[in-house]
Structure formats: C-alpha cells, structure tokens
Amino acid sequence: MPMSSELQQSAATDDDAGTGQNESVGARIDWALAAATGRRLSRPGPKTTGYTLDAAHAELADAATRAEGPVREITGLADGLRVPTTRILDRxxxxxxxxxxxxxxxGVEDAAGDTAPSGFAALTAKVGGVQAGGLLAFLSGAILGQYDPFTPDPDTGEPGVLMVVAPNIIAxxxxxxxxxxxxxxWVCLHEVTHRVQFSANPWLRQYMIDNLEILTSESQESIGEITARITSTLRGDSDQPREKGVLGAMQLMQTPEQYEAFNRMMMLGTLLEGHADxxxxxxxxxxxxxxxxxRQAFDKRRTSPRNPVQRIIRALIGMDxxxxxxxxxxxxxxxxxxxxxxxxxxxxxTSPETMPRPSEIDEPRAWMQRVL
Structure with a gap:
C-alpha cells in the first residue's frame, strides 16, 4: 500500500489568510528535494554480481505475472482483465x-508555470522535503513490494503500478x-493481491483520495476551539468514546471529520493487508x-527484538x-x-458502506450480520 504522512506543518501566510485558500500538507513539501534527499541517504543494497541481479530482476518480473492467475482464481476478482506490467526497482x-x-x-499539481513559493513558505517546503526524504531513505531499505494505485501505468496511462524492490528481497x-x-x-502473491483488489474495484482509489483530502486539509478550528475540545474530552464531558494510546492522541488533535476519515483509512488498510495475507x-x-x-521464518523476523533506535523509528512511522x-x-x-x-x-x-467498521474488524460475525 502507498504511504501518507503529515510530514510538515506550516503557519498560514498573510496571502493565504487573505484568499482563504486551504493548502494541503503535500503542497507544503518540496517533493523534488525529498526525492533527491532520499536518493542521497538511501543505503546500497546487498553485494551481488551483475549476473545475479539481472537474474533476480527477470525472475521477479516472471513471478509477478505468474502470481496473477492463482490470485484471481482464489479471490474471484479481476477475471478477464489484462495483466499489468510490474516495475522491478532498486532502492x-x-x-x-x-x-x-x-x-x-x-493531490499536488506540477508547479510548472506557477509562482514558486518564497519566504517562509519556501523554507517550510524545503524543511518538509528534507524530512520526507529522510523517511523515504529509511523505507527504501525496508519495502519489499508496493502497489501504487495513484501513479499511471506507463503502458496504459491508467492509474496503478506494482513495484518490487529487488535488493531488499535479495537481502x-x-x-x-x-x-x-x-x-x-511468495512476496509477489501478496503484492499482486493488492493489484487485483484495486483493478477489480476502481472505486477504492477515489475512496482513498476522498479520505486523504479530509485528513490533509487545513483545519478551520482555532487554537481555542482545539484546546476546548481536548479539555472537554479529558474531563469526560464529551459524548464520544475516547480511544487509548496513540489513537487517542490523534482523536484529540484531529477534527471529528478528520478522525472519522482516519478510521476509515485504518479499516481499509487493515482489510487490504489482511486479505493479501x-x-x-x-x-x-x-x-x-x-x-x-x-512463513515461519518471516513471521519470526517480523516480531524479532530490535535495537532501541529501530524501535523508535518504527513506532514514529507506524510500522508496528x-x-x-x-x-x-x-x-x-x-x-x-x-x-x-x-x-x-x-x-x-461493493461500496464504502460494506467496509468493516472499527467495531467489526475484531468481531467478524458483527460484520456478517450487518452486511450479509
């Protein structure tokens, strides 16, 4: 699945206040700088000969194609649709x-022809770009494969590209x-399942976009309104049930609309990953x-103890x-x-209404009773 993260917040400029425009989080990040920083900071993959690497690329491309048939057969999805190409990438x-x-x-458009940001806006965009680049560099050594439903397929122009990171799989x-x-x-079976999910259900892409727009939009709440909501919730005056831990903190800081969108994205991600597994x-x-x-070796690796720095990073970026x-x-x-x-x-x-609700993901029978 694609990543989304609020990497940099910035104060509204006087021009923004004058126009009343809401600028998304993504627009406050210099993505060209993020890519350049990520490339520079990414570590090289394991040592291999050119022959071994070429053979791995060829085998992974073939495996991604071969996986499509069994995945379609077991899921009953995407029958008759073309088998898209797969990009085999380095870090x-x-x-x-x-x-x-x-x-x-x-939803960040190309800046060609637009006035480049200046002053504080330009500075925050560059800071955001460096932060995003550091995150990309870290993840470039951890991602085995990823289905990207947003980037157009170079062969068809339709949204959706499957990417497999060869050096990480070799490592x-x-x-x-x-x-x-x-x-x-085995890895391709998981990633191809994501491709089949989105190919067979094109509405999932727009569903993600709609929720991400809510999550990354600038809140219209004042500091006073946010403080009042947090205080009310902590005192127990709110009628809304309070989550615990990290989810509770997010619930306090986000508007009710943003938290609902966050919950919908969490449930979608849980469904997509669980279905693929x-x-x-x-x-x-x-x-x-x-x-x-x-499976035994991989699950052991997933849950094995890590050094404190790795644990902190994993917690911050949500890997756990x-x-x-x-x-x-x-x-x-x-x-x-x-x-x-x-x-x-x-x-x-079928639709957003048939997605599992937070109360149902751990109670499948409740979902079956409501939907089936």
Whole structure:
C-alpha cells in the first residue's frame, strides 16, 4: 500500500489568510528535494554480481505475472482483465517512484508555470522535503513490494503500478536462508493481491483520495476551539468514546471529520493487508513448495527484538501499527471466508458502506450480520 504522512506543518501566510485558500500538507513539501534527499541517504543494497541481479530482476518480473492467475482464481476478482506490467526497482528508483506517488496521492499539481513559493513558505517546503526524504531513505531499505494505485501505468496511462524492490528481497531471502525462487513468488502473491483488489474495484482509489483530502486539509478550528475540545474530552464531558494510546492522541488533535476519515483509512488498510495475507496462505501450499518454512521464518523476523533506535523509528512511522493491521485483518478475512465462503466475502468490495467498521474488524460475525 502507498504511504501518507503529515510530514510538515506550516503557519498560514498573510496571502493565504487573505484568499482563504486551504493548502494541503503535500503542497507544503518540496517533493523534488525529498526525492533527491532520499536518493542521497538511501543505503546500497546487498553485494551481488551483475549476473545475479539481472537474474533476480527477470525472475521477479516472471513471478509477478505468474502470481496473477492463482490470485484471481482464489479471490474471484479481476477475471478477464489484462495483466499489468510490474516495475522491478532498486532502492533509489523506489525513492523516486514513492515521491511521485505521494505527490499524486496528496493531490499536488506540477508547479510548472506557477509562482514558486518564497519566504517562509519556501523554507517550510524545503524543511518538509528534507524530512520526507529522510523517511523515504529509511523505507527504501525496508519495502519489499508496493502497489501504487495513484501513479499511471506507463503502458496504459491508467492509474496503478506494482513495484518490487529487488535488493531488499535479495537481502531478506539471504537473511532468512529460504529458497530464493519460492520467496520471490511468495512476496509477489501478496503484492499482486493488492493489484487485483484495486483493478477489480476502481472505486477504492477515489475512496482513498476522498479520505486523504479530509485528513490533509487545513483545519478551520482555532487554537481555542482545539484546546476546548481536548479539555472537554479529558474531563469526560464529551459524548464520544475516547480511544487509548496513540489513537487517542490523534482523536484529540484531529477534527471529528478528520478522525472519522482516519478510521476509515485504518479499516481499509487493515482489510487490504489482511486479505493479501489470507491469499498468500491460501495459494502458497499449491504454488510455493517451501511456503511453511518461509512463513515461519518471516513471521519470526517480523516480531524479532530490535535495537532501541529501530524501535523508535518504527513506532514514529507506524510500522508496528502496520504489523497489527496484517494480524487483525487476516483474522477477520479468515473467519468470514471460513464461515461464508469467498463469494460472500467479496460483498465487502461493493461500496464504502460494506467496509468493516472499527467495531467489526475484531468481531467478524458483527460484520456478517450487518452486511450479509
């Protein structure tokens, strides 16, 4: 899935106040600088010969194509649609692609012909660009694959590109000591499932865009209104149930509309990742001979202890929350499919109203009762 993050806040300029325009978070980031910073800071991949790297690229491209058939068969989605191409990237290429995806996702238009920002706006855009570049550099060494529903496919011009980061896959398969060809297909099964989800349900892309626009829009609340809402909630005067931990903090700082959009995005991400993990395990035994040992080694790696700096970074950028999405989402999909079958489960892709609610993601029977 694509990333979204409020990387830099800036105060409104006098010109903004005069026009009443709302500027999205993405527009306050210099994305060209972010890409350049990310490329410069990204670490090189594992040492390989040119022959080994070329062979890995060819095998990954083939695996992404071969994965499409089993994924479509098990999910019952995207039948008859063309099989798109897959981009096999190195880490620096992924940084460029991710920066472009973020621009598209956050609705930032090309600045050609526009007046370049100046003064404080230009400074905050550059600071945001450096921060975003640092995040991209860190993630460039962690991402195995990603489906980007926002960037146009170079072959068709239609939104949606599947990207696989070859050096990261090579690094992980070496660390886990698994069969490379099996691991590469196993990874592609997960990422291709995301491609199938969006290909079969084009409305998902606009659903994400609509919620992201709410999340990244400038709040019209004054500091006094925000403070009053936080104080009221902390005193227990609010009628709204209060979340705990990080979610509770976000609930306090966001407007009610933004928090609802955040919840919708969280539920969508949990569903997409859990569905992909379910498909991996359903398809794997037939098509990936060593899938049991791969899953065991990979899950152990996901949950293994990390040094304090890594733990802090993972918490700040939400990687541990992402792991929780896989676990909760897969449990939800497993139970619904076991109880009702895949055809009935696919009702979930009908519209935003059939998406699981926060109260239902851990209670699949409640979703089945409401929707099925």
């Amino acid at each position: 620096r290429q992924w940084v460029d692609a991710a920066a472009l995806s973020m621009r598209s996702m956050l 992980v398969e070496r660390a886990l000591r698994v069969v490379p060809s099996d691991f590469r297909l 379910h498909v991996m395990d359903a398809v794997g035994p037939t098509h990936v001979p060593t899938v049991a040992s791969i 929350a992402k792991l929780a999405q896989y676990i909760r989402g897969k449990a939800f999909v497993d139970e619904v499919v076991d109880a009702a079958g895949m055809t009935a489960f696919n009702t979930i892709w």
